[in-house]
Amino acid sequence: MSDPRPAKQPWNKSSKLASFKGLRGFSDAVLVFGSLLLAAAVFSLLLSVLWSVISAGSGAMSAEFLYQNNRYISTTTSLDYGGVGHAILGTLELVLLATAVALPLGLAIAVYLTQSQSKLRNLVRAITQALAGLPSVVSGLFVLSIISFLDAQKSGIFGAVALFPLMLPTVARVAEEALRLVPQDLRLAALGLGAPNYRAFFQVILPAAKTGIITALLLGLARVVGETAPLILTIQANEGTNLNPLEGGVATLPTYIYGFISAGYASSITRAWGASLVLLIIVGILFVSARLLTGDKKKKKSKGSK
Amino acid sequence: MMTITPVAAELQAQDVSVWFGERQVLKDVNLTFRANRVTALIGPSGCGKSTFIRTLNRMHELIPSAGLAGAILLDGKDIYDPSVNPVDVRMEIGMVFQKPNPFPTMSIQNNVLSGLKLSGLHSDNKEELLETSLKRASMWNEVKDRLDEPATSLSGGQQQRLCIARSLAMNPKVLLMDEPCSALDPGSTRRIEATIEELSESMTIVIVTHNMQQAQRVSHETAFFLADDNVPGGVVEFGSTEQVFGQPIDPRTNDYVNGHFG
């Protein structure tokens, strides 16, 4: 990489340049290899996490692990019994409940940010962005204070409420980007035909942004499906299956993992890895389908522009 | 059996001035678009002609900060009257844009009928409306066997005529066209010009164009717009196309139509 010429004659201008050239080649090499090295460090950390979860988690994996619940299972019970079936159902339940509110609301915020002409738009965008940085534990404490205020019992619905503020900004941001990609022409064409804004939105803009909206949904789901702290604070654990969000404890994958790490026995740790693998697969599916959707859209767009 | 009974209307702009924020872009425009006539709006870029055509069906108010003074009379009735819904105005005064913009998620057929759905109207005979509109846009024969294909499968010129058909399905009294051919090849341009000529029998047409030859080919009347650095846009000359191009009164018009600037 470095220049082999040894010339070092300070009185000669051109040779001075030549010696700098060696230095330049060197600093370039440091920059390129340094950045590759540091990036490699990041990817090794990622791969280490993925590999650990996959290799240790597969030790717990079996059909039973996926559908059985944990009733009558202690921290030291053999891995032949018990599983995360109840936690998968619980996670899906809470996440879907949160989605039921966060998706329409996030979409409505995105519509406001793209279709309205209000002067408050930048302020709304700023506050939505700030919400995106809301620490998950704070969301949990917020709901915990609501529970305490209402003098209510912890239950699944509160877990869903605690996930909602975390999901909302993701949905709103991705949906806004999706709506922004729809050419302004189409909206004008619809309005030019005498459409009121809401029909222009539902019949022209929304269908054109469909994949982007689904991406918003998927990324919103991926954002909260693994959230732990808010759930620890707002729901009670349950070893069995409970699909009633209004009463009783409910198991979720993150709180299941949390519980079994804390227990500390070898078999319970394996259960935690197993549940982590299940969670990782769910996150992976959401993430990959979101990416495939966006990729498709870009392809279609470039085709259409020909 | 025609369900459409086209009625052209007279459109009149009275002392129209437009602002974007603090900046005035049009000043005191007075023009009359006579029924069944084609009027071309010409002028160099930035002279306000595109802004002006958008005031004619209240599209310009979709731009935040846009302000307007004056009146636009459709058969004597001000479309900016507070009692008038802009949505109704846009149904009576259709618009075709510079770039073909069919709705990509809809089929050819649904594009033509989209105006009905979008404005919440019902038609007893959609098939007939579909056929009539496409025939008036002179593209029925090209697409009658592929009505369910997506609109994006059409060529650029076909897409633009589909957009015209889409406007025609609303049976407008006036059709506004904002440089409808600027994104098209000469063959498609010619076909659209022929369509304009046929359409003028049943409606009033206002067309913005950069193309002098086009203005001379399609229009009966021509209005020449001009703006300067600190002077908002306005009409310099308005008259029959023959006169504006043949014996312009204003020297600036003469310079422009003879290609000395712009």
Place this chain on the structure above:
Amino acid sequence: MSRGDRLFFGITSSAAYFAFILVGLILVFLIAQAWPAIQEQGFAFVYGDKWEVTEEKTILQIGPMLYGSILIALLGVLIATPMAIATAYMIVFILKGGWAKLATNLIDLLAALPSVIIGLWGVLVFTPIAQGWAEFLHQYLGWIPLFATDKGTTSLNSSPFIAGWIVAVMIVPIITSVTREIFSQFDRELVNGALALGATRWTVFRRVILPTTSGGITGGVLLGLGRAIGETVAIYYVLQLSMNINLFQILEPRGGAIASWILSRFGEATDKEFHGLMAAGLVIFITTLIINLIANVIVNKAQPWRK
């Protein structure tokens, strides 16, 4: 405007205003629940270093936890920022097409990993490795106070050093994606042109790229900082929480993290303690809200096309 449109814009703007209401509600509820503790403990709540809950008296102070959060967040940012800038540089200026896309997706996947999984990996897989690094640092650089330890400390785990690394893993994607977007506004052809004219990659990076993007990168770093201060579960597993404040001995198995403290205490919290934990949550909320608002202003300024 038609009735349908009034309804349409009414609903969407209500949703938009709900974002304000939500932030307001969080503040109001946290303040209401935190108030008894704030009143009783006074300002010492923020800087004091005693957390005693007995029959006679309750002293609730989170000084070491707050300080620890900041220390760990700074460590995390210090570790993550070079890695993030390097990764972004690689994606934008070194890798081509498909590889750049793959690297971007992997980084985004890292961002999507749940913190409980990072925590599990952190305590079982990463800690033994990082402990080795810590021993190495202590052995050769132990004379620097930063890498010194107390007498009698034997195993260098559960330290702010390790927590800093764990936090770094979680914020690398945030800083990377902001930096990458800002880097990518550089015309590649322009950079290649400069290279063809004889400029070196290093001079282009040092003199052209870095100066014009440093503002935006700072915004990304602040976003990471906000995330780091709020991080709860992952730190909870890899750090020994202690009210005995650890100012700078980052290898010492003792530290603080305010969010993790909440998690560790709330299970058996008394009523009074409960309000104290709410007050701790309020501190996190306000801190991160301010950091995020500033960060977003900076990032938005650096990415004007986002508006």
